[in-house]
Amino acid sequence: MSVALSRRLIHVVALLVFLVPGSFALAEVVNVYSARHYDVDQMLYDAFTEETGIEVQVLEGSSDQLVERIRREGMASPADVLVTVDAGRLWRAEDAGILQPVDSEFLNDRIPAYLRHPEGLWFGLSQRVRVIYYSPERFDPSLVSSYEDLTRPELEGRICIRSSNNIYNQSLMASIIEAHGAEAAEEWARGVVANMARSPEGGDTDQIRAVAAGECDVAVGNQYYYLRLVNSEDPADRAVAQQVSLIIPNQEGRGVHVNVGGAGVVAGAPNRENAVRFLEFLASDQAQELFANETYEFPVVDGVEKHPTLEALGEMKFDELGMDVLGRTNPEAVRVFDRAGWR
The missing domain is CATH 3.40.190.10 (Periplasmic binding protein-like II)
Known part of the structure; x- marks a missing residue:
């Protein structure tokens, strides 16, 4: 068997493991169901893998489609993390019962209270x-x-x-x-x-x-x-x-008026520890700078360098009404x- 063919077979097996509900979880992987569709997202995934050695496998779709898919898959879902945009969509995921609480000192210290769920079901990671x-x-x-x-x-x-x-x-x-x-x-x-x-x-x-x-x-x-x-x-x-x-x-x-792009750990996440590490990475200075410089979103962490055109909007007062x-x-x-x- 050629090396190229062997690599293709490995890729196919890995993809099937991710997509087929109930299949065993790969070691050192985090499975992300994402409703964000920005070029910067792949940069974030690559940076996370480089820092942690954890491979990011992504399934993209609309937020409603992904929430429904996770709901249908139940505890057999391979999904570890749901990423979406807007507090309304995060609430829909919460209301569907597909997220689990996360108590991370790092996330709680980095992200202001109004930008995260009070019980840790989801966290705002970028602001608009x-x-x-x-x-x-x-x-x-x-x-x-x-x-x-x-x-x-x-x-x-x-x-x-x-x-x-x-x-x-x-x-x-x-x-x-x-x-x-x-x-x-x-x-x-x-x-x-x-x-x-x-x-x-x-x-x-x-x-x-x-x-x-x-x-x-x-x-x-x-x-x-x-x-x-x-x-x-x-x-x-x-x-x-x-x-x-x-x-x-x-x-x-x-x-x-402020809203967020955010993420939460899925209730039955087979790689929960990796999922939490992924969320913590998205709140790191490195990831926050990518949000601010590639998609022109406001970081959720103070002191992060922003793109000059975002910075040029000046200081502003944000409505700190809770996203929940x-x-x-x-x-x-x-x-x-x-x-x-x-x-």
């Missing part, structure tokens, strides 16, 4: 903030200093924003419910709907492009989508970014959107 974009040529930024200002009559027919099905918007709504109550949050949602320039469509980058194209004057999106355009190798992307400015909202009040609260409020946020007619 939801900002307001505007056209500096067509819009007076003094009109808006908060999310609440998006209902002002001067903004009628001028706002682009994603649909209510979007988990990022659902978490923003959850934060508004927690700040003002469901009734006031519904009134806010109706005001934003009345000010929309078009029916909700597309992703966060599409909202920024719409402002640049003159389809609307104001939009809402996470900061890293804008920074991707700023740092793109494509001149057309950079040209879009040059036509848009941003507002960091609610700096005089509760702070800008955002998650628990997600079902109410969906109901509020539905009542307000936000599609």
